[in-house]
Amino acid sequence: MNEEKLLELENVVQSYHSGRRTFVAVQDINLTVQAGEFVALLGPSGCGKSTLLRIITGLQRPTSGKVLYRNQPLHGVNSHATIVFQTFALFPWLSVLDNVEIALKARGVPASLCTPRALDLLDRVGLDGFESAYPRELSGGMRQKVGFARAMAVEPELLCLDEPFSALDVLSAESLRNDLIELWTSGSIPIKAILMVTHNIEEAVLMAGRIVVMDKEPGRIVADIPNPLPYPRQRKAIAFTQLVDRVYGLLAGQTQPEHVEMGTAPGEPGQTRSLPPIAINDLAGLLEHMAITATPHVDIYQLASDLGLDSDHLLRLLDAVELLGFATILQGDVTLTPLGETFVEASILGRKDIFATRIRRLPIFRWVFALLRATAQHHLGWNVVKAALELEFPPAEAARQLDTLVDWGRYGEVLAYDDRNELLALEPEADRVGVHTA
Ligand code: ADP
Numbered sequence: 001m002n003e004e005k006l007l008e009l010e011n012v013v014q015s016y017h018s019g020r021r022t023f024v025a026v027q028d029i030n031l032t033v034q035a036g037e038f039v040a041l042l043g044p045s046g047c048g049k050s051t052l053l054r055i056i057t058g059l060q061r062p063t064s065g066k067v068l069y070r071n072q073p074l075h076g077v078n079s080h081a082t083i084v085f086q087t088f089a090l091f092p093w094l095s096v097l098d099n100v101e102i103a104l105k106a107r108g109v110p111a112s113l114c115t116p117r118a119l120d121l122l123d124r125v126g127l128d129g130f131e132s133a134y135p136r137e138l139s140g141g142m143r144q145k146v147g148f149a150r151a152m153a154v155e156p157e158l159l160c161l162d163e164p165f166s167a168l169d170v171l172s173a174e175s176l177r178n179d180l181i182e183l184w185t186s187g188s189i190p191i192k193a194i195l196m197v198t199h200n201i202e203e204a205v206l207m208a209g210r211i212v213v214m215d216k217e218p219g220r221i222v223a224d225i226p227n228p229l230p231y232p233r234q235r236k237a238i239a240f241t242q243l244v245d246r247v248y249g250l251l252a253g254q255t256q257p258e259h260v261e262m263g264t265a266p267g268e269p270g271q272t273r274s275l276p277p278i279a280i281n282d283l284a285g286l287l288e289h290m291a292i293t294a295t296p297h298v299d300i301y302q303l304a305s306d307l308g309l310d311s312d313h314l315l316r317l318l319d320a321v322e323l324l325g326f327a328t329i330l331q332g333d334v335t336l337t338p339l340g341e342t343f344v345e346a347s348i349l350g351r352k353d354i355f356a357t358r359i360r361r362l363p364i365f366r367w368v369f370a371l372l373r374a375t376a377q378h379h380l381g382w383n384v385v386k387a388a389l390e391l392e393f394p395p396a397e398a399a400r401q402l403d404t405l406v407d408w409g410r411y412g413e414v415l416a417y418d419d420r421n422e423l424l425a426l427e428p429e430a431d432r433v434g435v436h437t438a
C-alpha cells in the first residue's frame with residue numbers, strides 16, 4: 001500500500017452550544033487516511049459522521065484538535081477534497097453536460113477543454129447518450145451519477161461521500177456501488193482516497209478497504225477494522241458474511257457469549273432460545289419510540305405506560321429486541337444499541353436487510369435453513385418442520401415457534417411460505433447478505 005499520508009485528525013473535538021448547555025458531538029477523534037485507502041465511516045445517527053466530513057472538507061473548524069492535510073494544518077476550505085451528499089444538488093435548468101461543465105469552468109479549466117472533459121467524465125460513469133437530458137428526465141440513480149461525474153470533474157484527491165446511495169432505489173444503488181468500485185479499482189480516476197459515510201454494514205464491507213466504526217454520546221471511534229477481501233467482492237463468500245457478522249456484533253454491543261445470547265439449534269446440546277411471538281410492526285414501533293425519547297436508558301415500567309402495552313406483551317417485545325441485538329436490558333433499563341438505532345434510521349428495505357442479517361445468525365434459523373437445503377426442492381411441509389421442532393418444544397409451542405419463524409423469515413425475505421400448500425421454502429437469496437442493501 002501507498003504510504004502517502006493525506007489526512008490526519010489529531011484529538012479532534014467538536015462541541016456545540018445550545019442555550020447554556022455544551023454538547024460534545026465528537027470527542028477525541030484520531031484518524032489518518034493514506035493515499036490508496038477507501039475508508040467507510042459507520043455508526044448510528046448522531047454519532048458525528050457528517051460533522052467529521054464537514055471538518056475534513058474544511059467547511060467547519062473543530063472546537064479543538066488538529067486537522068492536517070498533507071502534513072499542513074488546514075485553513076479554510078480543503079481544496080483537495082469534495083463531498084457528495086445523499087442527494088446531489090444538480091441545477092435543474094442545466095443539461096447533464098452543462099451540470100458537469102460548470103464544475104470544470106469553476107475550476108478555471110479553459111473553455112475549449114471543458115466540453116471534451118465533461119463528455120469523457122459522463123462516459124466513465126455510464127451516462128453516454130444522456131448529455132443533453134435535464135435532471136428531471138433522469139432516474140435518481142442517473143442523477144447521482146451526474147453528481148459523481150461532477151465531483152470527479154473537480155479531481156479531488158480525497159472524495160468524501162455522505163450516504164451517497166441511501167436515497168436511491170435498490171437496483172440503482174447496487175449498480176452505482178459497482179460503478180464506483182470499478183472506477184476506484186481500475187485507477188482510471190485521479191482520486192487518491194475515498195471516505196464514505198454509510199449506515200449500511202453490507203455496503204461498507206462490499207466497498208471499503210477499512211471500516212471505522214463509531215458510537216455516540218459522545219461521538220467517538222470504537223473500532224477500526226481492515227477489510228482485506230479482494231475485489232470484486234462476493235456477498236455470498238464466507239469471509240464476506242463473517243466480516244459482516246463481526247461488524248454487526250460490534251454495533252449490536254453483544255454482551256453475552258454467543259451461545260447464551262442466541263441459544264443453540266434444536267437438537268443440539270444447550271438451550272434453544274425460543275423466538276418471542278411478536279409482530280414486526282410492534283417491534284419497529286417500540287424501537288422508534290425508544291429512539292425519539294431523548295434519554296439513553298428507558299425504564300421498563302415507564303415504557304409500558306408510554307406505549308399502553310400490557311406487561312406480558314412488552315416483555316415479549318423486549319425479549320425480541322434483545323435477541324435481535326437491537327437493545328440491551330440491564331436492571332430494568334432498556335438501551336438501544338447502535339444496531340437498533342441503525343435499524344430505526346434505515347429505509348424499509350434497509351430494515352429488512354438488517355433484520356435478515358441478524359436472523360440468519362440465530363441458531364434456529366440456521367437449523368431450518370439446513371433442513372430445507374437438505375431437501376431436493378428446498379421446501380418442506382409446515383407439519384414436517386413442526387414435527388422436527390417437537391424434538392425441542394411441546395407441540396403447541398412448536399407450532400407457535402414455527403409461525404414466528406415463518407413470519408420473521410418472510411419479513412427478512414429469507415423464507416417463503418405458500419399458504420395454500422402449507423409449504424415452507426428457502427428464498428433463493430436466503431443465504432445472501434444484504435439483498436437490498438438500501
Ligand atoms: P451523523 O451524521 O452521524 O448523524 P451529525 O454529525 O449530523 O451526526 O451530528 C452529530 C451530533 O451533533 C448530533 O447530535 C447533532 O444533533 C449535533 N449537531 C450537528 N450539527 C449541529 C449544529 N450545527 N449545532 C448543534 N448541534 C449539531
Ligand code: MG
Binds near residue numbers: 049051
Ligand atoms: Mg449525517
